[in-house]
Amino acid sequence: MAETKSKLADLVVDVRGVLCPIPVIETKKVADAHPNQSIETIVDNEVSRDNVKKFGESRQYMTSVYQVGKDYHIVLVPGANTVHVDVPGITGDAIVGMTTGENIYNMGGRVILMTKDYLGEGSEELGRTLMKTFWLCMTESDVKPTTIYFINSSVKMVINDSVHIENLKLLAEQGVEIAACGICLDYFGIKEQVGVGSITNMYAITDAIVGQDLVKL
Secondary structure (H helix, E strand, O other): OOOOOOOOOEEEEEEOOOOOOHHHHHHHHHHHHHHOOOOOEOOOOOHHHHHHHHHHHHOEEEEEEEEEEEEEEEEEEEEOOOOOOOOOOOOOOEEEEEEOOOOOOOEOOOOEEOOOOOOOOOOOHHHHHHHHHHHHHHHHHHEEEEEEEOOHHHHHHHOOOOOOOOHHHHHHHHOOOOEEEEHHHHHOOOOOHEOOEEOHHHHHHHHHHOEEEEEOO
């Protein structure tokens, strides 16, 4: 990691030039070693930006993101109610997002791991019909999962021309985190077609599901 100073945080993790999961892993190392200090992670791609931001939210940091040129700066502040980003030459319009990691919706605390693009075993045709009903019912449910991860062929459901895309977008609007495996998207050649949620990695998925109330489908 390059040595970089920050006016916004106690510690800096400069991971430009590397891809996930390295930015998340390096940020986690610093967070674990210095739990009471603020961190600024610098990345140069959107996937790493989103994954580091999600890591901060999962640790209940106040997170903010701003962009300088082609680089993204993710500032993580522990136990903060607000964080003021004041950088010369950076206007409010440059701030990508800010959140405390809290959700206003009624979330059931469960994580769903989708492993294929149809439900059940036996007839795949029937399973795809059931999947349509499944997502529709979930959008109407009073209690939502906190996160839905998509791996293997299930990543086909998050692309723009998927028959499930509207229901998945609605779930995202309702506060459910939608995240698809980047390696899987690459395998099927559809990474550029993702229409909802974020692109994540197997490290982030494994870290999130271990010890969680997991439902595998």
